Amino acid sequence: MENIYKIKILAISFIIGCVFSSQGQNDFFVHFYKGVPFIEQNDSIKPISKGSIIEKDAKLVINKKDVVHLIDDKGEVYKISKTGKYKRKELKKLDAEKNSSSFSKSFFTSLWKQFTNAAASKKNKSAVVYRGDDILLMQNPIDSAKVYASEIGFKWKAIPNKTKDYYFILKDIETGKLTKFGTPTNELSLFMDDGMLKQGNNYQWAITETKYFKENELSFYNFRLITKSEFKALEPNIKELSNYLKSLGLTQKEIKSTISEDYKLYY
Amino acid sequence: MKKKTKLLIKDSFFSSILTAIIVLFIAITFVNITFFNPFIKAFEDFDFLDMYYAENFGNSDEINTDIILVNVQNNSRETIANMLEEILEEEPRVIGLDVIFKDLKDFYSDSLLASVLDNEKIITAYNYNDEVYQYSNPLLVKNNIQGFTEINFDQETYVMRNFRGVKTAMDETEHFSFASQIAKQYLGDSYWSELEYDKKLRDINTIKYYGDYDSFQYLDSFDFFASYDKKSGMKDKIVLVGFFGVPTGNHLNVEDMKWTPLNNRVTGKSLPDMFGVVIHANILNMIIKNDFIYRLSNFWLGIIMFFCMFFCTMYFIKINKKYKISYRTRKRTFLFVFTIVLMGLALLLFKRGLVLRPIPIIAVAILAGSYFKYYKHLVRYIKTKRKWKTYIK
Numbered sequence A: 001m002e003n004i005y006k007i008k009i010l011a012i013s014f015i016i017g018c019v020f021s022s023q024g025q026n027d028f029f030v031h032f033y034k035g036v037p038f039i040e041q042n043d044s045i046k047p048i049s050k051g052s053i054i055e056k057d058a059k060l061v062i063n064k065k066d067v068v069h070l071i072d073d074k075g076e077v078y079k080i081s082k083t084g085k086y087k088r089k090e091l092k093k094l095d096a097e098k099n100s101s102s103f104s105k106s107f108f109t110s111l112w113k114q115f116t117n118a119a120a121s122k123k124n125k126s127a128v129v130y131r132g133d134d135i136l137l138m139q140n141p142i143d144s145a146k147v148y149a150s151e152i153g154f155k156w157k158a159i160p161n162k163t164k165d166y167y168f169i170l171k172d173i174e175t176g177k178l179t180k181f182g183t184p185t186n187e188l189s190l191f192m193d194d195g196m197l198k199q200g201n202n203y204q205w206a207i208t209e210t211k212y213f214k215e216n217e218l219s220f221y222n223f224r225l226i227t228k229s230e231f232k233a234l235e236p237n238i239k240e241l242s243n244y245l246k247s248l249g250l251t252q253k254e255i256k257s258t259i260s261e262d263y264k265l266y267y
Numbered sequence B: 001m002k003k004k005t006k007l008l009i010k011d012s013f014f015s016s017i018l019t020a021i022i023v024l025f026i027a028i029t030f031v032n033i034t035f036f037n038p039f040i041k042a043f044e045d046f047d048f049l050d051m052y053y054a055e056n057f058g059n060s061d062e063i064n065t066d067i068i069l070v071n072v073q074n075n076s077r078e079t080i081a082n083m084l085e086e087i088l089e090e091e092p093r094v095i096g097l098d099v100i101f102k103d104l105k106d107f108y109s110d111s112l113l114a115s116v117l118d119n120e121k122i123i124t125a126y127n128y129n130d131e132v133y134q135y136s137n138p139l140l141v142k143n144n145i146q147g148f149t150e151i152n153f154d155q156e157t158y159v160m161r162n163f164r165g166v167k168t169a170m171d172e173t174e175h176f177s178f179a180s181q182i183a184k185q186y187l188g189d190s191y192w193s194e195l196e197y198d199k200k201l202r203d204i205n206t207i208k209y210y211g212d213y214d215s216f217q218y219l220d221s222f223d224f225f226a227s228y229d230k231k232s233g234m235k236d237k238i239v240l241v242g243f244f245g246v247p248t249g250n251h252l253n254v255e256d257m258k259w260t261p262l263n264n265r266v267t268g269k270s271l272p273d274m275f276g277v278v279i280h281a282n283i284l285n286m287i288i289k290n291d292f293i294y295r296l297s298n299f300w301l302g303i304i305m306f307f308c309m310f311f312c313t314m315y316f317i318k319i320n321k322k323y324k325i326s327y328r329t330r331k332r333t334f335l336f337v338f339t340i341v342l343m344g345l346a347l348l349l350f351k352r353g354l355v356l357r358p359i360p361i362i363a364v365a366i367l368a369g370s371y372f373k374y375y376k377h378l379v380r381y382i383k384t385k386r387k388w389k390t391y392i393k
Helices: A002-024 A088-093 A103-116 A228-247 A252-263 B003-032 B034-044 B050-054 B077-089 B107-117 B178-187 B189-194 B221-226 B276-288 B298-322 B327-351 B358-385
Strands: A028-034 A038-041 A044-047 A059-062 A067-071 A077-080 A084-087 A138-140 A145-147 A151-156 A166-172 A178-183 A187-191 A202-208 A221-225 B064-071 B094-097 B122-129 B132-134 B146-148 B162-164 B166-168 B174-176 B204-206 B216-220 B238-242
Touching: A044 A228, A059 A067, A084 A088, A103 B327, A138 A202, A228 A252, A252 B077, B003 B298, B003 B358, B050 B327, B064 B221, B064 B276, B077 B094, B077 B107, B077 B221, B077 B238, B094 B178, B107 B122, B122 B178, B146 B174, B146 B178, B174 B178, B178 B189, B178 B238, B178 B276, B216 B221, B238 B276, B298 B327, B298 B358, B327 B358
Parallel strands: A145 A221, B064 B216, B064 B238, B094 B122, B094 B238, B122 B146
Antiparallel strands: A028 A067, A038 A044, A038 A059, A059 A084, A067 A077, A138 A151, A151 A187, A166 A178, A166 A202, A202 A221, B122 B132, B162 B204, B166 B174
16 A cells, blocks of 8 residues: 555655656747858747747758757857758757866966967958948848748938949848849839749849959858748738838838838838 | 974064064054056956966856846837837846936837836836935836946956945835845845845845856847747746847947956956846856855954964075075075965865955065064174074074
8 A cells, every 4th residue: 555655655746856857848939140150940830040949840941051949048158060850859859059078178278378479469450341232232121131021122322413323232041042133223023933032042232333243352241031921920910010110100101111121021 | 392392483483473563563564555556557457366267267068047138129119119018028037127228219109118117016216326326217217116237336456356235225115125125025025134135245246146147047129029939937037137249248338347367367458247137147156056155354364364474484494494595496496386385275265165365465475585583683693692592593
C-alpha cells in the first residue's frame, strides 16, 4: 500500500515536473538576422523580424546565406546559419554561445598586446567623406518596403534643368541579376509579370545619372514583393490600423499613404 | 624574532612614514600649483579600471532580456505615439520614455501623443541641471511620473563611471533619476524600501555596465512595424524608448552620446561611445538586480597603501644591503611584477564587484623604492648626533 502511495507521489511529481519544465521551456526570440529567413506555421509563411517569437508549432526556415541569432528567456544566444527547417524541439537542442575565454587568459593577452604595441590602430587616417548622392534621389517605395500589388510605381526626385536620362537599376537579390532602364522622367511603373518581378522575391533599386556605374558604389533601396499568404497574415492588422486612422478622420488616400510611409507597406 | 629582523621592521616603518609625508607633500603641491594643471587635466579622466570594459574582461555572450530598448530614431511624434501604443498593448510593466517634447508641434500629432502618454505605466524624462528644469510640454505630459536624466552631476568628468539616483534640490525637494523612477515602479514601493534605495541611491555609485545597446534586446521603429507579431515577450518587462542612432547604433550620430569606460580608447581623444538611453538601461539593470559595485573607502585605501609601502620598503632595504651590484635590476624587476600582479588583482576584484584603484598603490610602491635613500641619509645624520640602532649600514 505504502509502495503504491510512493509510486503515485513519484508519478505526480514527474507529471508536474514535466508540465513545469515544458512551460519553463524557453521562448525563442529573433535578436538578429541576415538574409531572408522566414517562419513556416500552419501552411503559411511569414518573414521574420527582430523580436519575432518562434512559436510552438512554427518552423524556422534558413536558406543559403541566411543567419539568425535567437535568444531565449535567459538571454542565451543561439546562432544558426546552417540551411534547413528547424522545429522548436530542434532549436532547444542547439548549444548556446558561451564565452570560453577565462579572465587570466584575457588579461595576459591584453598585456601582451600592450607590450608588443599590437593594440595600436594601424589604419590610415584619411580626412575625407564619401557621399552616395544617388541615395538622395530615391523616394518611393521607401527603403526596406514590403509591396503587395500588381504594379509598382517607382518615383525619385527630379533634378532641376536636367536634360539627360536617369538610369533606373533593379537588382534581384536571389539571382544577383541587374536590369537597367534609361528614362528622362522621374517616374517608372513596373508590373508583376513572374519574370523580372516575382512574388516572394527580394529586390533592390537605385537611380543613377550615369549608365556606366560601379555597382559597389551605388546606394540601393530594398523592397520585398510579399506573397498572398504573407499579406493575408498582415491583413487583420492593416484593417485594424485603417479603422483606427479612419476614426481619426483620415481619408482612404491618407490612410494608404500613412501606412506606406510609416509602416513601409505598399498594397 | 631575530634582532636583525626587528631592526629591519623598525627601519621599514620609519622609512614608510617618511615616504608618506613626502607623498602627501607632493600631492598637496600638485593640487595647488597651477603650472601643473595641463598635466592634471591630461590624467583627470583616466581610470585604469576602464581597461576592464575596454578590453572586454567581463564579456558575456548573454543578452539582457529584462530591459528592452526601442529606438525612436528620427520618427515623427505620430509614429512615436503609434509605437508607444503598440508597446502598451504588449503589457510591459513599465515604459521609460527618454525623450523630451519641449514644444507643441501640430495639433494632430500632439493630440495623438498626449492621449498615448496619458498612461501611468509611462515614465517620462526631464532635464535637471544647475537647478534649472526642462520638462516636456505640460499639454503633452500631464500626470506621468518623471525622472531627471543627468547621470552624475559631476561637471569635471566626462566619462560616465558613476551615477546618482536621488538628489535633493536647493529648495529641499527630492528628485529621482529617470532610471530610479523606472526601477521604483518596477520593483514596487515595499521592495524599494526593503533595499533601502532611498538612502543608497543618494550616494554616488559606480555604474556596473552590462554592455552597449546590442547587449540588450533592442528594436528600432522599422523592426517594430515591419511585422505585426507580438514582440519579444514584452509582457511584464521594462521597455526603454529613446534615441540610439539612425540606423540603430550609428556612432556618428553624436546627439546624446556620452563617453563611458567601454570606449576602446582608454586614454587620448576619441568619439563618445554610448547613447544616453543605453547608459540609463545599464543603471536600471544594476538597480533592479541589486547588483552594485562597492567602492573601497579612502580610509581602507590609505591602510592598503601604507602596508604595501611598508612591505616594499622592507624588501628594498633588504636587497639593498645584500646585493650591491644587482640591486637596481632586482628592484625594477620586483616593481614590474608587483605592478602586473596588482593590476590583475584590481581587475579581478572589479569583476567581483569591488573597486580597488591600483594606481595610487603602484605609485607609493615606486616612491617607496626611490625615497628610502632619504631615510638612509636621515639615519646617517641621526647617527652622527646620537646612538641609533639600524639595519641599514
